[in-house]
Amino acid sequence: MTMRTGILAALALSSLAGAAYAQSFNASGATFPAPIYGRWFQDYKQAHPNVQINYQPNGSGSGITDLINGTVDFAASDRPLTADELNRAKNPIYFPTVLGAVVIAYNLPTVKQPLKLTPDVLANIFLTKINKWNDPAIAKLNPGAALPNEDIVLVHRSDASGTTFVFTEYLSKISDAWKNGPGTGQSPKWPSGLGQPGNPGVAGQIKKTKNSIGYVELAYVLDPSTKGTVQAAQLQNAAGQFVTASVQSVAAAGAQATDFPVSLSNPPASNKAAYPISTFTYLLIPSKWSDPAKKAAIVDFLKWMLTAGQKTAPSMFYAPLPAPVVKKDQDQIAKIQ
Amino acid sequence: MNRLAYRKAVNFVMLSATGVCTLVSVSALFVILGFLAFKGGSSIDWAFLTKLPLPTGMTGGGMANGIVGSALMVGLAALLGLPVGFLGGIYLAEFAGKTSGFVIRYMADLLNGVPSIVVGILAYMLVVAPLHTYSAYGGGFALGLMVIPITLRSTEQFLLNVPRALREGALALGAPKWKVISTVVVPAASKGILTGMILGVARVAGETAPLLFTALNNDFWAKSLKQPTASLPVMIYYHAISLYDDWNRQAWAAGLVLLGMVLLTNITVRWIMGRGISVQKG
Amino acid sequence: MAASAVSADPTPQSKGNASGSRGDEIAHLVTFVFACTVVLAIAILVWKLWADSALTREKFGFHFLSGTNWDPNAKDYGALPFIWGTVITSLLALLISVPLGVGAAIFLAELAPARLSNACTFLVELLAAVPSVIYGLLAIFTLVPLMDEYIQPFFKHTVGQVPGLAVFFSGPSTGNSYLTAGMVLAIMTLPFIISISRESLLEVPRDQREAALALGATKWESTIQVVVPHARLNILGSIFLGLARALGETMAVTMVIGNDTNIHASLIAPGSTIAALIASQFHEASDPLQRSALIELGLVLFLITVIINALARLLIIATRGKGTAHSA
Numbered sequence: 001m002t003m004r005t006g007i008l009a010a011l012a013l014s015s016l017a018g019a020a021y022a023q024s025f026n027a028s029g030a031t032f033p034a035p036i037y038g039r040w041f042q043d044y045k046q047a048h049p050n051v052q053i054n055y056q057p058n059g060s061g062s063g064i065t066d067l068i069n070g071t072v073d074f075a076a077s078d079r080p081l082t083a084d085e086l087n088r089a090k091n092p093i094y095f096p097t098v099l100g101a102v103v104i105a106y107n108l109p110t111v112k113q114p115l116k117l118t119p120d121v122l123a124n125i126f127l128t129k130i131n132k133w134n135d136p137a138i139a140k141l142n143p144g145a146a147l148p149n150e151d152i153v154l155v156h157r158s159d160a161s162g163t164t165f166v167f168t169e170y171l172s173k174i175s176d177a178w179k180n181g182p183g184t185g186q187s188p189k190w191p192s193g194l195g196q197p198g199n200p201g202v203a204g205q206i207k208k209t210k211n212s213i214g215y216v217e218l219a220y221v222l223d224p225s226t227k228g229t230v231q232a233a234q235l236q237n238a239a240g241q242f243v244t245a246s247v248q249s250v251a252a253a254g255a256q257a258t259d260f261p262v263s264l265s266n267p268p269a270s271n272k273a274a275y276p277i278s279t280f281t282y283l284l285i286p287s288k289w290s291d292p293a294k295k296a297a298i299v300d301f302l303k304w305m306l307t308a309g310q311k312t313a314p315s316m317f318y319a320p321l322p323a324p325v326v327k328k329d330q331d332q333i334a335k336i337q
Numbered sequence: 338m339n340r341l342a343y344r345k346a347v348n349f350v351m352l353s354a355t356g357v358c359t360l361v362s363v364s365a366l367f368v369i370l371g372f373l374a375f376k377g378g379s380s381i382d383w384a385f386l387t388k389l390p391l392p393t394g395m396t397g398g399g400m401a402n403g404i405v406g407s408a409l410m411v412g413l414a415a416l417l418g419l420p421v422g423f424l425g426g427i428y429l430a431e432f433a434g435k436t437s438g439f440v441i442r443y444m445a446d447l448l449n450g451v452p453s454i455v456v457g458i459l460a461y462m463l464v465v466a467p468l469h470t471y472s473a474y475g476g477g478f479a480l481g482l483m484v485i486p487i488t489l490r491s492t493e494q495f496l497l498n499v500p501r502a503l504r505e506g507a508l509a510l511g512a513p514k515w516k517v518i519s520t521v522v523v524p525a526a527s528k529g530i531l532t533g534m535i536l537g538v539a540r541v542a543g544e545t546a547p548l549l550f551t552a553l554n555n556d557f558w559a560k561s562l563k564q565p566t567a568s569l570p571v572m573i574y575y576h577a578i579s580l581y582d583d584w585n586r587q588a589w590a591a592g593l594v595l596l597g598m599v600l601l602t603n604i605t606v607r608w609i610m611g612r613g614i615s616v617q618k619g
Numbered sequence: 620m621a622a623s624a625v626s627a628d629p630t631p632q633s634k635g636n637a638s639g640s641r642g643d644e645i646a647h648l649v650t651f652v653f654a655c656t657v658v659l660a661i662a663i664l665v666w667k668l669w670a671d672s673a674l675t676r677e678k679f680g681f682h683f684l685s686g687t688n689w690d691p692n693a694k695d696y697g698a699l700p701f702i703w704g705t706v707i708t709s710l711l712a713l714l715i716s717v718p719l720g721v722g723a724a725i726f727l728a729e730l731a732p733a734r735l736s737n738a739c740t741f742l743v744e745l746l747a748a749v750p751s752v753i754y755g756l757l758a759i760f761t762l763v764p765l766m767d768e769y770i771q772p773f774f775k776h777t778v779g780q781v782p783g784l785a786v787f788f789s790g791p792s793t794g795n796s797y798l799t800a801g802m803v804l805a806i807m808t809l810p811f812i813i814s815i816s817r818e819s820l821l822e823v824p825r826d827q828r829e830a831a832l833a834l835g836a837t838k839w840e841s842t843i844q845v846v847v848p849h850a851r852l853n854i855l856g857s858i859f860l861g862l863a864r865a866l867g868e869t870m871a872v873t874m875v876i877g878n879d880t881n882i883h884a885s886l887i888a889p890g891s892t893i894a895a896l897i898a899s900q901f902h903e904a905s906d907p908l909q910r911s912a913l914i915e916l917g918l919v920l921f922l923i924t925v926i927i928n929a930l931a932r933l934l935i936i937a938t939r940g941k942g943t944a945h946s947a
Binding site (some may be wrong): 038058059061062064065068069085088151152153158160161182184185186187188189190191192193195196197205208209210212253308 | 687689690691692693759763764767791793794796877878879880881889891899900902903905906
Binding site for chain 1 (some may be wrong): 391465466560576
């Protein structure tokens with residue numbers, strides 16, 4: 001019985017602390033931008049102590065489902081919604097927040113230099129047509145690299161993922177075999193591989209599994225926890241350059257975007273410095289809010305995000321939005337009722 | 338003689354083998370505890386116990402909300418499951434006829450045997466979906482459903498263990514049955530019943546699967562019970578599989594805390610009851 | 620684990636006065652209502668699982684159970700990879716935990732002095748209290764690398780060279796596999812098998828053992844040819860109980876099995892189980908067909924555990940009252 005009194009006391013205390021929060025939001029969605037969203041929501045809370053945003057990164061698919069079911073206030077997704085989903089979610093508004101990269105990450109202790117990959121080789125790896133690391137196709141691109149005579153272990157998402165969508169969309173663009181096979185989607189049928197939930201899970205699996213390769217957002221690969229184990233490959237873009245994913249190469253990919261939602265993957269050859277698998281990531285904000293105070297809070301957050309928030313992006317390894325997109329975002333805020 | 342020597346050799350080898358089996362089985366527990374203590378012990382600091390988790394990738398956060406959230410939902414589960422199981426157990430021991438007793442016991446065993454993920458599905462359908470929000474209520478409901486059959490069966494067992502003489506004595510004095518139950522039988526079995534309750538609640542404290550899509554998770558203190566709520570098992574899961582060294586470290590610490598609490602409860606309660614009582618698990 | 624309840628003597632009825640009997644009626648009704656919640660819970664559960672899986676049941680019929688393609692993109696759902704994964708990991712678990720558990724039970728019941736036996740049983744039963752996620756946590760960082768570097772290659776190069784068995788130990792492998800999941804589940808089912816088997820061995824009457832020994836049997840022969848067969852139904856029941864638990868395990872499995880939705884014959888390949896898949900995909904399933912498919916999987920899992928549990932109870936109950944409780 002004392003346990004129960006203790007619990008009630010804790011609840012009372014926490015609700016006293018909670019009473020300070022005038023506005024409390026629940027959101028869920030993509031793990032792709034989770035590092036920067038987490039940082040933003042913390043920073044914003046410090047500037048506005050009465051607004052608390054609880055963001056649960058469970059994957060874009062979960063975020064969209066939660067939005068449709070009305071179990072969250074807003075959601076985050078790397079992929080656009082289908083017409084049916086838009087309808088069922090009551091037509092939320094897309095707000096791009098940052099640009100990020102889907103990086104090909106691998107764990108090869110014997111290879112010191114970053115691996116170079118072409119789109120063809122990449123697609124064949126994930127189609128399991130290339131299944132050993134010392135395959136001639138890989139060796140040709142990486143002369144001198146100590147590629148082991150080992151099976152390639154593929155790692156993918158086990159949950160419905162916007163990151164997966166962006167990656168498979170790219171693969172469909174550059175490989176007909178992929179397009180006619182697993183295709184584009186948030187949960188494709190992977191020919192093989194280990195699955196983990198969330199970008200942190202995939203990165204964690206690659207880190208723990210020798211000779212593995214997978215696709216993860218840039219911020220996760222650059223985290224100190226992966227130093228020495230997980231590396232990013234250099235991917236050849238349409239202009240023939242082997243590009244390392246970075247804030248600059250991602251920004252280059254998105255520099256010409258003016259509208260959204262839009263696919264930025266495999267940009268044309270004219271864009272020499274672009275990283276080929278870059279993407280916007282979106283907040284899905286309901287267009288109608290019943291609580292005016294809540295609406296005011298979210299509007300204020302969006303304005304903050306488009307100004308102060310953009311400044312923190314590079315330090316978190318995301319590229320800020322290009323100016324026309326920022327402008328369009330700001331104009332959209334008026335649509336929120 | 339050759340045959341006898343052979344049989345004796347077999348005897349020695351096989352009996353030693355059973356000893357080895359026992360050694361392996363018993364040492365499993367110590368290996369588990371040892372690892373957790375080794376990897377998690379150093380990470381249990383004041384920050385871990387009192388701070389909230391920090392955003393993805395930042396080091397130094399804690400799991401304070403997970404500890405409280407777990408306690409909260411286990412409390413809700415107890416609130417729901419214990420009275421229901423207790424009163425139901427009284428029915429089975431004192432009032433049930435042959436058929437109704439059989440049916441209820443069988444259903445209780447069924448409920449006990451339902452995989453916890455399926456209980457989570459049910460709780461999602463009955464609590465989360467109608468309320469349009471993930472909540473501690475959802476998590477507590479799922480856990481409560483799991484507490485009911487455990488409490489039911491253990492209450493019944495301990496009530497049946499009360500000697501007839503005690504009941505008959507009270508009835509002979511003219512007391513109505515309900516009075517006999519409440520003032521004589523239940524108090525006589527109270528130690529065992531309480532044990533069963535505590536063990537049942539301790540068992541659900543470590544459940545993860547039913548909480549995954551009912552209580553979800555929360556980076557902050559939940560403002561009310563109708564909000565997503567953090568819990569230790571769910572946090573351990575996400576932290577363990579992630580790439581962040583700091584999160585992995587915290588997962589170990591949380592594992593040690595959780596296991597410590599569960600084992601401590603189990604050991605204390607069983608010590609009090611002495612050997613011979615058992616936890617009913619379908 | 621199952622306490623021996625005192626025999627089902629009907630509790631004495633009171634021939635009390637009118638107000639007493641009304642109080643009795645109320646008590647009877649109130650406790651009855653609460654007891655019925657378990658019936659209600661099961662009824663709602665079954666109804667909901669049945670009703671909400673209608674979409675896939677109608678679309679795929681029984682092909683759902685035999686289909687091997689789980690493809691949310693193409694809206695094609697087949698449950699076989701997960702049924703297979705569930706069954707094979709549980710069987711692997713039993714393969715390990717039954718010899719280990721029954722062996723330990725024999726030692727604890729027949730050889731160990733009472734205090735040692737009680738102490739060891741106490742410790743082993745504590746294993747049942749360890750939460751699944753903690754088994755998973757440990758397995759990820761200890762068992763998985765061990766399986767990857769030593770144990771699986773060992774199997775691959777020994778058993779995997781035997782023609783006929785080769786297919787079970789072939790192909791690329793990491794430490795995330797059916798086999799690893801089976802090993803974790805083995806530890807989780809161990810306490811049930813040991814506890815119940817030990818109790819049922821203890822219940823075998825002394826005279827059985829003494830008769831065998833008097834005929835010149837060694838202790839082992841007496842145990843394995845007389846005592847264990849006497850208790851075999853209970854032991855079998857304990858195995859089914861352990862099996863039922865293994866079938867429904869979620870967290871420890873999903874953390875080590877690799878979550879691959881393809882079906883594999885090789886035990887060292889990654890896979891998935893019903894519980895692990897539901898945990899991965901239920902939250903995000905906005906497509907009604909996918910949700911229906913997952914719920915149908917839940918229904919299948921529920922039915923499997925119901926059958927196994929029923930068998931377990933039957934076996935354990937059938938032997939109740941057989942012989943008196945005397946230890947050797």
